[in-house]
Amino acid sequence: MSSFIRFAGAVALVLSLGLIVSAIPIAHIHLKPATGTDVVSRLFIKLCVEGQLEAKLKALLLCANIDDLKIKIAVVIALLKGCADDLIKLGAGVVVDADAKVSLVACIASIITLCVQVFATISLKFGLAICAELDDCLRVLVATLGVCVEGIPILIAKALASATVGVMTQIQLKACLSVLGFARLANAKGKAKEIKKIKDEEIDDRMLLDETSVEPGVKTMINMKSELEPKTESEYAQSEDEEPEYRVPPPKRPRISIKPAKGQAPRKQVRGKQGGLAGLVNMPIDIFTEIATHLLPIDIISLSRANKLFRSLLMGRSSSHIWHGAMRNIRGLPPCPEDLSEPHFLSLLFSKNCTMCGQPVRCRMDEILRVRLCTQCRQDQLVPLTSLIIEIRCLVHHSSKIVPSKRRWGPDTDYALKTEAREIEQKYLELKDSQDPLTLATWELDRKTAIGKRLREAIVIQDFLDTVDSDREQELRELKNARRRDIENRLVELGWDKKDMQFTYYFPARKDCPIWANIRPKLIPILQANREARLQKEKSERQSARKARLANLLSEIKKSQAPVLDIDVRAPTDPRESSSNPEEPSNVSPGAGPSNGVAEAQPLNNATDISINASQSTPASGSVVPVVRPIFHTTLLGIFPDIMDALEWPMVKALFENDTSVSVMEQNFVACRSEIDAAIAGWKSSTHDRMAEMLRQDQDIEGELLTPRLIVQKEDSDPFANLSDDLKLLLRADSLFTSTSQNISSRKELTSYDMAVTRFGYRLAFKDGIMARPYKPPVELSRIRVCSEARQVAQVLLVHMGLENVSITELKSIGRGFACGRCHDSRMKTWEELVSHFVEAKEIAARVQGHAGKLEVLKITHKDVHDPAMFPDRPLVKYTPSQIGNPIRTCTICSNDPITQDVRGPEENILKHLRDVHEITDPKLGTHYSNSNLPYPYAFDPTWHFDFDLDAGLFFTPFGDSDSESMDPFWDGDFW
Template sequence: MNITGNPEVFHTCYFTLTTTMSIRKKRKTATSSASNEPVSAPGRSQPAKSKGSRRLRGKLSALLELPLDILLEIFGFLLPLDLLHLSRLNKDFRKVLMSKLSIGAWQAARQNLPNFPGPFRGMSEPAWVNLAFIAECHFCTRTVRNPDMYLMTRVCPPCASERLIRTRVLEAKLLLAHVSARDVTGLIPAHCTSYRSGDHTGPKQWDWWSLHSDYDAICAKLLSFETSEERSKFITNQKALVSEDLKHSRICEIWNTQRASERYREIHQGKKDRRQAIYNKLKELGYEEDLKGIRPCFDPLAEHPQVKKNVPLTERGWAKIRDELVTWAEDRRASRLAWEHQTLVNSRKPIVLSVFRQYKNDRAHYPVTTFFPSVADFSRFLPITEVLNLPSDVEVNEDSFATVISQIPELCRIWRGQIKRKLIKLLLEPDPERSRDETIHQLQLACNVVICSHCSEFPDTARRRRGQSANQTFSVMPLFYPQMLSHRCMRASDHTVFKSIKDGTGRLKYPEWHIRAPWSMEYIAENDKLRSIVQCIVKMANLDPATTTVAEMDADESLFACLLCEKQQLTESKSQMFILYRWRELARHIFQSHFYATVKFTRHVHKFDSGELPANYQNVGPVGPIMFQCVHCHDLPSESADNYNGPEEITKHMNDLHPEVTTPKLNKDFYVPLGEPSEAHKGRIVVMELSNDTSEELRVTYKCALETCLQSCQSQFGWETDPDPDIHFDELNEDDLLDEDFDDDS
């Protein structure tokens, strides 16, 4: 029990009482043993009596033998909660403490708690202590942390749905015609808070709540009056009493809030003291350097089960948890050393970047015919990591990589071969008799299409079939070989994956939340529906899907019109405008816009061969710009993971970041990424069907629009309307991408 007030008086009384009890017990034991001691046989020794427990059972049983005034004086030094626990110890204590004679002891105990208010009107001292300190529901045995001082009860959520009722419900169900609803609701305690009505699992409702028992009692009281004068007088007095109870409830609520805050601070300080004591113990064992990196806002040791207890640390307690915490400190030391080593490696990576960029600028040629690793992959090559992992006392500069430069071509070739075999394993069926040339040819087939799962979003099938997908985003990113090699999702990753490593060489301009990452196939996924669509398109072009490559389909000049899409009616004309697709864009369009009509979509697609465009079709302008990348931003923080769409974006990039380049040139200042279609700017062509009654003025208008669009492209880059296919067609150099003798795991 916690003793406050004047503990010396209590200890004096307690010592006198226990001493008297011990003397009485000794006298009684001695007398009893003298009269009842049996006579032992001669020559036979008595067995030694076992030493009894030092603790005397029932030591406080004689406490009730004290005079009542002394007993109540002793009780006055206890805390209210101690008195309540003592009253529940046995029937004798309960009989004393629950009598009206003990009211002084309860009041004295209440004075031992600073600022502890008195009980509510009509509430006894024990009931008030039970409400204030015992965290139990007053209607069941569930735990309830906070009392409702306005309703003067503790109620759990299940009981709240049965015992409480909203005020507006009370007003609706009022049956007393001669008493207003406002009068009845003002005669009982109410609290504006959130409880759950009905099923206690439902949402909380913010409203005025009252106890159902209070409502029933006040209604019965109002019905008991025979005259209206008595009833009116009672209502006036009851309102005054409820107003006084409300004032006292606010005082009690403030005290309870302060008590909870003090208890929280006490627990927090206890945990803080224990944590600091453990820190000091670990520092004495030599882990001071490992604990320096712990920040106040993020303290992993504070969440350790043995640390976050609200128990003072003693030598005995430390001996029990010492081994466990030393193990944690060793892990912390290993993490610190790994962090310091990674920081050292990252500080040397800019040197690696400088060496690698110089090699790429010397060896790279445009248009690109191969693909290089990024600095994230290059830094993982074994000869590079050996230099990066040199001890901190060894100076690392560009001369440290002098012996590695000659190995870079072979390292890149091995890296490409490893990636190539991963793609072969994903896209092709295993065939040991297949030759190298056959393997490369099958990899380049147009039907070996995959999708980027990171860039693609698929609809909910059920919602789309019900026609409820208007607000859903549905897109797909098809990837053909070798386009998948240079796709940005294969070389970039969310920065949260590497948030613990600060590497300046991995930064990207866009997207801001992405960084460079080693080449990965994480987002490459096969899709049988998209593959079947491409196979049908290849057949519509009168080619064999089993042998037709991506380059052969790009060289085919067939255009496709989707008859499933509605044509756009031109204003003040009978003409209609729609889109002609190249084969790549048609596959993407059918997959995205006609997902559930892909089985028979060939019936609704019209193909135009080269030169077969009817005379009544007039080209208005190209749709779908060429994708570009900047030569000057390779592996730098200014590089964008996404390609620049069309002449406008790449020109703006050059003007903003490379103003020294006054006239940007293709394949010198910017280039078409590896695997992009040879005529990406003609991926989709918007055409207009001109009816016979179309005026000559309308024809001239759209012809001028076409010429303006084409002249814009020529003025920006100086190329012809139909550029040389050799500039954009990348015949991928496969010699350094396949090494059958190289082990994938090396």
């Protein structure tokens, strides 16, 4: 309690000091330079004018932190010490005329006055200890001046204003007060009963006690001190020519005890310094009231709980204006409810004590019940609303927030104060037993009105408390941010980078606080680890940036290279259609078939191929309908190395591994461009040779490798003349490749050589197991194989189409322009899909023939309609889609064992399938075929007709092939 009392007294004294300081504006205080011509006056003119003492003193008020303040105080101390040293050199007995002495006294008084006001202001912010060294410097200066000019300290003491001397006592300028003759005032604490003790005390000034350590002239200070002794019994009594501010009423006459002395009673042991609250206790009531109006409500509450004196002073009705003044200091504070007093209301809002038992509690008040309860008091003072009779539940103040809910969801239980609930219940039963319904109804209406008013006031109080909590959280955030900045600045001063400061900050600590000394050795290992991680991360980021730029540079090289083929291709036609029309115009090319080796060239602006379709002739007129065959322009870029292939080359690997910036790496890339171009050409040639060797080992091709069948040529030029034999072999339409890995589906994925390198040549690998980040190794041709069965089927199809030795580029340029001419599947397909369809049909036929005995027992016929010898009059390939609009049906025979094939399609095609494959001339719905179980019962089957022609390059494009400057995030970083 004593420590709390000292705290409250110190707060009040500091606030009173603030009022005194604010009453004297420092901006209006100016130094008065000396006007004499003697050496002493010239020294003070030098101090005030040349040394700019006034500006340097007022600059102390602008300091924002203790470090800047100490630096500027050191400058002022140096000026004062320099002047004191010059006075010591002059020695004692300097003669100064009367006018010069008057101006000198005015100069010193103005210096002391300005210093006192500045010290009082900065001590409010940085404490009283900051003024100790300046106090000593002023004492030395005045004492030294008293040695030089005899009697001048007395004149300075008389020239000082009483308010200035009063402030000097409050900011503890004891040394300066002592040398000016106010030694007893410096040691006094405002207690009249200590005056006699003070008179008996010796002066504690070292310069006055140690007579052997000073010059003889300094000893006159003792005489000067004796002249300034008070002439009354009071410590503060002064002579008539002095100002009367320090006069106090004489003490009462001590009571004369008639009892014999029994010995002095032992002094009560009290912690801390005694007499700390004397100034506050003896303060006039109007000054105390003015000070209290500048305090916060929690300060007034704490002060009222300090002792009986303050409680009696602050808890009376006459002190309501003090509480109202304190309430005005809180922004947004709601008005005090009518049924509460100001101290009670403010205590509920701001104190942290239980309303019932007074124990410390951290929860906020309940706005409806207007109490703050601890855990034990909740159990003793609250009652659940459900335990009350139904009639009074709406008449009692109740809240659902005062007890923390144990439920995750659902309504919370309402509670009411037990004493209030008993009173309301008792009152209700009394009015009910009185048989006076009107009085009972009036009472219930009043209760409901009071509850409604309480709820409205609770909403206002709740909003205010939410604002207070929000402001407190913001204050804590600012403290954390300030701590963060403080720690960062200290670590920066130690040479650390802010990028390495990856740790949290939770507690504000001053720079000279021992917490910093405690956490500093713990932060150093963290900073070292963060620095190593940051440097490694920056190195990895630079490496990733170099790799991304290398990929973009390779992509630019790829775009700048000329394509392998740049041709115009005419869509093929059925040779039977052309041969059945002898009157075909001479300017129409047969389109497909041998056609004497090459096709004639046509200009692109009118590049259409018009052939006569005999099947579309009108029977009535015998005329024919021309079929327009468009011309497609296509280019073949060929294969190109991926960035991972390029990193295997020494020059590119060196560009990637050297830890340089992207710009430096790009300059080095340009310097070795010729070597990179040679490496690209060598990689292409090596890949062509290895893949062509695969084809030769499977089946060697003799004779001419490529023949332009569908190409619109200009001036009989051969577009394949400049290609190597390996590339010609790879560009054949029957040079089909597939993957060596097991495919999820049974259908083989057939591709040309360039798509095989892109799709199957690259894979994802893991460095440290399956859970590690994957990366992309260079191309692996061992993942690619020649599909022998597809080559045989493709050669048969090309012979029947009349397109022997045609290039796959010509057929791929047509897109989905082929359809099977033998089975129920009339969907349009690409060349690879068409070959895959015939390969799958061949495998199904072989599997079914393995169960010939079972088919014979079941009396099921199954013909291989894809066999060229089965229906020689029918084409294997068609170039136009079938006109379908029939409902989707499913072949029941093929769905069962031993065929187990899903055969579905338009009803017309399924009927044709039953006649051709199973030799059923009269198919029956429900017996031989059935409705499809698809959600699309008619021909709008997405799996049947609406095929998505997705470009494989969207998923298997070599790295760096995109037009974007940024890298694909899928392959970024360690994913390579």
